[in-house]
Amino acid sequence: MFTESEFTLIVGAGPTGLTLARVLQRHGAPFRIVEQSPAPPAGSRGKGIQPRTQEVLDDLGLLPEFRAASADYPELLIHLPGGATMTQRMDELHDPTPNAPYPNMLMLPQWHTSALLAQGVPVEYGVGVVSLSESEVVLSNGETVTPRYVVGCDGGRSTVRKALDVPFEGSSAPEEQLQIADVRVPGLSRDNWHIWPGADQRSFRLGLCPLPGTDEFQLTAPPTGESIEDLVESVGLSITHVGWTSLYRANIRMVSRYRVGHVFLAGDAAHVHSPAGGQGLNTGIQDAYNLGWKIALGGSSLLDTYEAERLPVAADVLGISTRLHRRVIDHPDENAIRRDDPALRQLSLNYRGGPLSAEHRSQPGLVQAGDRAPGPILDLLRGPQFTLLAFNWAGDLPTADASLHAHRIDDPAVATIYDAQGPTLFLVRPDNYIGCATSTLDDVTKYLADLSS
Template sequence: MFTEFEFTLIVGAGPTGLTLARVLQRHGVPFRIVEQSPALPAGSRGKGIQPRTQEVLDDLGLLPAFLATGRDYPELLIHLPAGGTATQRMDEWHAPTPAVPHPNMLMHPQWRTAELLADGIPVEFGVGVVELTPDAVTLSTGEVVRPRYVVGCDGGRSTVRKALDVPFEGESFPAEQLIIADVRVPGLSRDNWHIWPGAGQRSLRLGLCPMPGTDTFQLTAPPSDQPIEQLAESVGLTITDIGWRSLYRANIRMVSRYRSGNVFLAGDAAHVHSPAGGQGLNTGIQDAYNLGWKLAYEDLLDTYEAERLPVAADVLGISTRLHRKAATASADAMRRDDPALRQLGVNYRGGPLSAEHRDTPGTVQAGDRAPGPILDLLRGPHWTLLAFHWTGDLPAPTPDCHVHHITDPAAATAYDAHEPTLFLVRPDNYIGCATHNPQDVTAYQHRLRARTPA
């Protein structure tokens, strides 16, 4: 057992908390992760893994397992009220490129996402937080602990957020509800996401999406007095089993701050979204990815809120616009072709950890995600100095910084580097410093007091 003030307490073992645990684990930061439920949450829930999140999973060494158990999003097969069918894609298929090796959203049920993230993580199930003070945390077991930091990853009804009395600002739309369930429907093709429109062919009557690697479909339908078994029968189908089931109520909210003293918020504890566009789970995973390495480099913790709060606000705006299209039965309500949804453009330009020293920066700048051709060099908890077209001396790196002279033309193109250029890449694979002068790298590392994690 850890002694007082030695460890970080993660509250909640959903995808956000589990990702944070994995990042802390590889940085050698002691942690405990508690989950008040007796087991990992069931249900397909959030099923879309965006391209940027796939890059996070790649960095964590998990992407092969996700690709093995997931699939690309299938084409929609719309069963028309007058008979016949029509097909539609939510987004066109994007060909992989050196800069973006994983350009398409991956379908992966959330229960399996949690399962893969939890492998090797010592989750304490059946343990919640009942009291949080500036000095101590009381667990539901009666144990009183004094962690160095607490991170609330405990969902939209977050006990941690409520204990901090942080406002959860936004709107609720109680009239806008959706039944979501995992069901078995024998005889229904698993090649498509099946949609039965409502009146006027713009509203949703019933949706059945095949979950990869299972024999189940995720059912979506507006609430009605008609049981979902009868709803299926009305379109000529039979539901033989109903597993996890939930009633989604539209809540669109976020906090105004991510930190209070030694307590942080992440994921749904900090922002709740419409499921439209598959943004909530992905934003939570990336919250954890941003915070985790900073808990190893403690001098940087103030930058967590500065970087992630604006991102959450932007993402909330995107998912809200999509939600409004669905709620108003817009003709393009099912389209998901906005490039912002892939989250590859999320950046921290102009932020406290972004130092762009070039008079004429290229398309890839300090604060941007590191492009794809050399992701294998970035994989791991270290900083990375990438030297393009470089023949002179390089600054002596800190012990946790790897140096690579890049000669691959595809990588130079992806980084838009056409002259001697240095990119210092952070442990979360965002570019911290971009320069033509090695002294800028030295000054950057000195300013951040980068050190080898414990």
């Protein structure tokens, strides 16, 4: 167990840093979280909560609040010349299934996501990192601290990453820009995401997306040299308020290392994406979800698996979001805005073949070690413990304690979803991925012993 002096310093209080704080908090692992900005950041920014992230929020006990504050993505209403309109969906709405109880992406402004995650988290605002070394971190409030671990969750311009001198490899396209703003547009229906094409009917001129829980729209448009007010007036509307504004420049980069000694990188500090496909915020949250329980358990070899598991995921996600971005830029048509690739939901991301995935069965089923634990028994998985799921199991099971819960699963429908043929044990990690799949209890005992060694 850690002592209070062996705390983790989380640098950055966006969704990634706050998720990490939440995970450490529920494990009872001490931390401090500092944020250079003097107050919680404003702005809608990344507004999509993917299905896999909703399962993370479910596990953390936060999903009801998120679902109450958010909404499904609305249908696009495309405004054509002469007053005609047409509708289109980026992706159809999907019905919940036992395997995927939360099948649709939710929309929630990022400031609200951060606010919900921050409840009960003691963020130190107005405190940044000045410098860091192998043993010490100098903070902007004059403190010098000696944390056991440091996690840079401080965005694409990460001070922590720069201090480590870790290259941020990739490319930029400064000519590909998008202005974004949170605005109020009275009289515009909030039932749709409004799109105005360019004069060629193929390019994009203006988008206004209603933000749930507010009276604002997120405005997106390529820079034209005209003001936001004039741009909106050109389509027959007017703005009464302009809030947060930003200029997005195409910047697609990632690190080749997630760990340098006792310092880790997560979220945008490790990878920046095109906003196409709603992947960046979600990937950052899942970085933190992967890293948090490993910090709580400690052990250098276990912490090495953070990079081994998450770096390939970030590379794949970067590829998906880049392909979607290029499709919009290079081949704009009515299908360029489709977001119906199942991979975007992040339910199929897995760690098969990774250092923590022990598949002992000679004939694995459809669900294997390294896979996300499917959805029908999420209520059994909530919490910081390992969970042992025993299918068709007549033998003894370990006695439940704070670190391990064991459940016999007798529901044949659940066994079908897990494709459990004969006596089968699935050991589910605290981040709800299957660590060990076997038909022998000794394999489970050895797996847990190896983690703590």
